[in-house]
Amino acid sequence: MNETQEELTRALVLHPDIRSDGQRRAAGPAYEEAVALAAALPHLEVVGGTVVRLPRPHPGMLFGSGKIQELAEWIKRDEIALVLIDGPVSPIQQRNLEKEWKCKVLDRTGLILEIFSDRAATREGVLQVEMAALSYQRTRLVRAWTHLERQRGGLGFVGGPGETQIEADRRAIDDQLVRLRRQLDKVVKTRNLHRAARAKVPFPIVALVGYTNAGKSTLFNRLTGADVMAKDMLFATLDPTMRSVKLPDGPEIILSDTVGFISDLPTELVAAFRATLEEVLAAQVILHVRDISHAESALQAADVRDILESLGTSKEVPMIEVWNKIDRVDEERRETLMNQAARSDNTMVLSAVTGEGLDELLATVSEALEGARVEETLELGFSDGKKRAWLFKKGFVLEERQTETGFEIDVRWTQKDSNQYKDV
Template sequence: MALAAALPDLEVVGAEVVRLPKITPATLFGSGKVAELAARFEAAGVDLVLVDGPVGPVQQRNLEKDWGVKLLDRTGLILEIFADRARTREGVLQVELAALSYQRTRLVRAWTHLERQRGGLGFVGGPGETQIEADRRAIDEEVVKIRRQLAKVVKTRELHRAARRKVPFPVVALVGYTNAGKSTLFNRMTGAEVLAKDMLFATLDPTMRGVVLPSGRKVILSDTVGFISDLPTQLVAAFRATLEEVLEADLILHVRDIAHPETEEQAADVGDILESLGVDEDVPIFEVWNKIDLLSPDTRAALLVQDARTPGIHAVSALTGEGIGALLAAMGQALDAERVAAEVFVPFSDGRRRAWLHEAGVVTDERPEEDGFRLSLLWTARQKAAFEAL
């Protein structure tokens, strides 16, 4: 239901759990159930049927024919939502690539007169290529074209990321299950106006903003696409690039909808995806228990006690702002805690690198020498790498 509600201008008139004693290869459901549903759809004036699960190409074709409606399975619905949400050039290309991969697997013989085109004027003159083969070839050519365009976009994004590495500010990434409240929290912390709605996949393209912590430290906050269980394989591959921002983070905020009945299962899904991405084990992760304003007073009080006793857990309400100040302060402490002492020499002629160190706020002492400055530093591994990349 939540996935269906994520598509705009879609009115959901009903939902039902259909138990299947066995799967019918041709129509998924048994003939009696197909006929019963056909009558109900006609009476209700239904134009679109959503099936929360996989529906085979042949099953989809047969059901659409029997019911006289358009049918989308779980993968098709998620693709429709992503297509509606994509805004950046890369996001649009990723959606197109995933959609083509999905369509390629769903080419079935819909019209027998197109099964084979008449043979050409070759030496043998046998049967021509099937319509399915022609469609598949056309899709393959389009996939190659999109991958070329995507390679250019990805290269540009990598250049932007390389430029950001030289920026002295740490990166904090928001991750979490879709609809956990990441964008609302992002807006609360940054004062931005990123689309934040009570729907799945409200955010698809990564968004970044600067934030000044209570300590005066500047950080870059990154909002990412929400995770979801049973994400179609085409989308796992296609949207992996949008999650790569997480790999650049100095601190990860795992935002959880703590009021959701399946919050533990959602957290486990997010943990699995972070592990598959190859997130560095040394990067600190905060669990941000969001939406405490939706809890009963007793549950909320118990969570606040657990918050106070457990390092790395922060109970907040992105909607009301409760707990946000304490979270920002803890972020500053975590980013400061990972700093290590170092000493560097910067020649007089290299004023840009010296200015960079001062702007980053990592200089604890500076002594002029004959040929330059000797600086004592307290910095993170990321700041050290950024300095060396200058």
């Protein structure tokens, strides 16, 4: 076994399928997502997992005594160091399970925080994760508070070097939160200055949003030629990335790639990453990217819409649904999706990998930003020099012909441009 393998933490993934939960998701896809979440951490090795069906959660242990014993034998046999439970686990349940199983236990919120900490690249992202983690830890005084001593990425929830069982103290956490807020305020002020500088450049913002792993970063790279991390992995992108793109036959835009959304996103993270999603609030057009090949694409889309609504995005901002990964569906399903999209003005079907449908998407974005472009022929007299100069300055002129009384000018423009022309 090499050194890299020795450092891996052996993990077991459990998805509690609780019948009494009115919000429960289909167990199969939910479990697969949980495994994908665990796989997003490079220092974890998922050695097994299962769906655990429950009529209702046990208040002290989450699972029944028989299942606890069965899982304890599995954990001992496979030398599991960490059990990831895909759902909420109370501090008492966590402490009791760790005592029974003699290993670490992490719930869904803790795992997502760990991934966010591992991925955050900008100073603001790092600070936001620290604050979210501290808020999470504050409710769990039975847990060890080790992440401030960490010697590698992550929050220390899943073990690692330098781990000492220091009990979290509320006052210490609160002091740390105050310190982090001060640092974050300084970073946000700097970011606001950058945003103000961008605002002086009159480029509209087009924001990519979507469920995690929907293919936003792959689409972003395809459209911009950038080299944003784009892997078949949950939360591959955490910090906002922005690039300018010249639309064919349209304006120059700023394209913004954002953090992927996920169902049951911890409240602390929605608040902590609000600043990261500010570009969405400032966007003139939102592209909602969906993995249309995913079995729960519709449910994922509903989760995204709920989070956008909670962020306060304006209903007046045009939103285009981008059905991505069409290359992954069979021919019959593909034909059905194409027919559905054809009946909608704001749905596009494409593959960010093959490039299919990208031209149509860009044309739709251009129309959404400026309205549909039409060609017209205008007749101007020799005395209409100001109007003629304005048309050329705006780049609307396709062709000009001189007549006995003035000019015939072929233009291509939007209704908005036409209205402005009347006031020149």
